[in-house]
Amino acid sequence: MQRERLTPERIRRFTCPEGMKQVFLWDTVAPRLSVRATAGAKAFVFEGKLNRRTIRITIGDVRTWVLEDARTEARRLQTLVDQGTDPRQEKADRIAAAEARREEQQRASAPALEAWAAYLEARQPKWGRATTPTISGCPTPAASRRPEAASVAKGIRPCPASCAPCWRCP
Numbered sequence: 525m526q527r528e529r530l531t532p533e534r535i536r537r538f539t540c541p542e543g544m545k546q547v548f549l550w551d552t553v554a555p556r557l558s559v560r561a562t563a564g565a566k567a568f569v570f571e572g573k574l575n576r577r578t579i580r581i582t583i584g585d586v587r588t589w590v591l592e593d594a595r596t597e598a599r600r601l602q603t604l605v606d607q608g609t610d611p612r613q614e615k616a617d618r619i620a621a622a623e624a625r626r627e628e629q630q631r632a633s634a635p636a637l638e639a640w641a642a643y644l645e646a647r648q649p650k651w652g653r654a655t656t657p658t659i660s661g662c663p664t665p666a667a668s669r670r671p672e673a674a675s676v677a678k679g680i681r682p683c684p685a686s687c688a689p690c691w692r693c694p
Contacts, residue, residue, distance in 0.1 A: 527552050535559050535566065535586050557598035559586060568594040572605045581611055 527550040528534065540547050540561040548569070551557040560569045560582075568583040583589060583597050604611045631639070 526550060529553060530557070530559065530591060532591060535591070538566065551595070551598075554595040554598045556602050557583075557595055568598075570598045570601045570611075572602055574605050574608070574610055579605070579610070579612065 526548070530549065530551040530553070534549070538547075538549050538559055538561050540563055546560050546562045548558040548560055551559075556570050556572050558569050558571065560567050566586045568586060568589055570581045570583055572579055581601060583594050583601075589597075601611045604614060631642075
């Protein structure tokens with residue numbers, strides 16, 4: 525295991541020898557930080573032990589990350605590991621929370637008809653043939669499939685052409 529103080533010049537000169545898949549150059553300042561060189565790229569990598577298992581996390585490409593920022597990120601990851609938290613799971617949770625926020629914003633900004641259409645689409649597999657509402661008009665077509673409901677449907681007229689598809693027309 526080759527350890528030396530990482531500098532931009534050392535990182536630039538560091539390459540993967542022929543016949544090897546990857547090679548690591550470990551930092552002396554941040555002991556869990558290394559630069560991994562493969563045939564086509566170089567990246568900052570954090571490697572630590574969590575519950576007696578080695579975990580390796582790619583921090584980022586050496587061309588986009590500044591060395592000091594990579595060292596700071598390696599220290600942050602080591603702090604998480606020392607607390608018994610898996611940084612990979614923490615990142616997955618953070619991504620899932622951001623995705624949930626994005627979906628909630630999208631749902632909140634959707635107009636009522638789009639929300640209704642999304643609701644119908646999501647619930648459709650759980651409904652039977654007789655209870656499936658139609659999007660093309662009032663419940664008259666659905667009521668006509670059930671003879672016992674025909675008397676209830678007599679007072680309901682179809683949606684006029686100017687009306688948006690709905691299920692509660694007068």
